[in-house]
Amino acid sequence: MFENLQNKLDKAFKTLKGQGRITEINVAATIKEVRRALTDADVNYKVAKDVTDRVKQKALDRKVLIAVEPGQLFVKIVQEELTELMGTEAKQINLKGDPAVILIAGLQGSGKTTFSGKLAAYIKKQGKNVLLVAADIYRPAAIDQLKVLGEQVGVEVFSEPENKNAVSIVTNALAHAKRTNKKVVIVDTAGRLAVDEAMMQEIENVKKALNPTETLFVVDSMTGQDAVNTAKTFNERLDFDGVVLTKLDGDSRGGAALSIRAVVNKPIKFMSTGEKMDALDIFYPDRMASRILGMGDVISLVERAQQAFDDDEARRINAKMRKNQFDFNDFLSQLQQIKKMGNIKDLLGMIPGMGKMVKDLDLDNQSFAPIEAIISSMTPKERERPDIIDTSRKKRIAAGSGTDLQQVTNLLKQFDEMRKMMKKMNNMQASGKMPKMMR
Ligand code: GDP
Secondary structure: OOHHHHHHHHHHHHHHHOOOOOOHHHHHHHHHHHHHHHHHOOOOHHHHHHHHHHHHHHHHHOOHHHOOOHHHHHHHHHHHHHHHHOOOOOOOOOOOOOOEEEEEEEOOOOOHHHHHHHHHHHHHOOOOOEEEEEEOOOOHHHHHHHHHHHHHHOOEEEOOOOOOOHHHHHHHHHHHHHHOOOOEEEEEEOOOOOOOHHHHHHHHHHHHHHOOOEEEEEEEHHHHHHHHHHHHHHHHHHOOOEEEEEOOOOOOOOHHHHHHHHHHOOOEEEEEOOOOOOOEEEOOHHHHHHHHOOOOOHHHHHHHHHHHOOHHHHHHHHHHHHOOOOOHHHHHHHHHHHHHOOOHHHHHHOOOOHHHHHOOOOOOHHHHHHHHHHHHOOOHHHHHOHHHOOHHHHHHHHHHHOOOHHHHHHHHHHHHHHHHHHHHHHHHHHOOOOOOOOO
């Protein structure tokens, strides 16, 4: 996420870290570089200037020049300022009301329909009865798309394909929601490729008719300053309650994430990081600032793990590890759970310092494919006891998995080393010699 910006900020900070002595002159140079990194990332110029002015002031107030770790203190100040810029605290959506009505607005292609599906899944997980409403009267395909997503997440989709009046559709949808005892109604509206008066008028009418609990504006983060300008226009007409940033998994530069809140003064509530229905996260300004600064985001990593990992399975595997019985079946199960947590490169980037190390690696979840293929080509017995695999079996496994002998041998060797390591740790633990930190 925001690799370019990360690199440039990192370079800016290096000019400080590399200096034996920090002076007012090199702080000023660093500030200038930080500002340039922000504007290069398509952050609104005024926003970038305000932020760096504040960083400078804080750096002087906190006497960065004479601090013990001036470089670190400076990075911390930038982290605080970026956090504040993005809204300081996470803002939840309001689901009060019976039913609560959430109106989704934005340009075509911004990711509205995808987000509507994700939000429905997210709210359903909280045990609430949800209705999705397809209110796009121009693109019949949009109705079908929402229906597919609704089916995927197990949420009813209301639509009236023959009805060409959006206000009448949403009014009927609301009545249907009340009849069928829905607690939350999510209305996906029509978008256009660019802002136009007819669209604005229509969505304004829909908003009036619905009187929504919450209006969310969805915006494609890849569009940078355009995203900010569109947000401004929509906000003037709709006075929305929050922003949803989509496509943060792509190579967006960061400008939208960093400037939108400052420009429209509305919080970013969600961020979307993929096309799958679970690629939705609450937007935490502090965590995002840490990620931008390459400080990782361990809290989000742990939360994702909690969502993806099945407790019983984790306990079962833990017990097997303790008895030194961890085998390839367990390994495969772990691999599959890790993949559920999301894109592997993104996950590694959440570990402090790791983002920089993996940024140039060509790494994605497909990288696991050969490993999975090799394990799948083993017999159940071989998975339990890999030590029985001899050379002729290795060759068979390689042929069966479309890999080569070397790859199979390597995997077996690494697996063996991993088991030895587990055993060592178990012994240390049993004898009470485990260092505190490792426990
Ligand atoms: P709408 O026209 O605003 O309803 O936009 P869609 O929901 O149809 O999304 C447009 C395209 O962007 C589709 O191909 C989606 O799969 C894709 N998309 C939506 N959100 C994301 C995201 O967070 N990441 C990525 N990579 N693609 C997304």
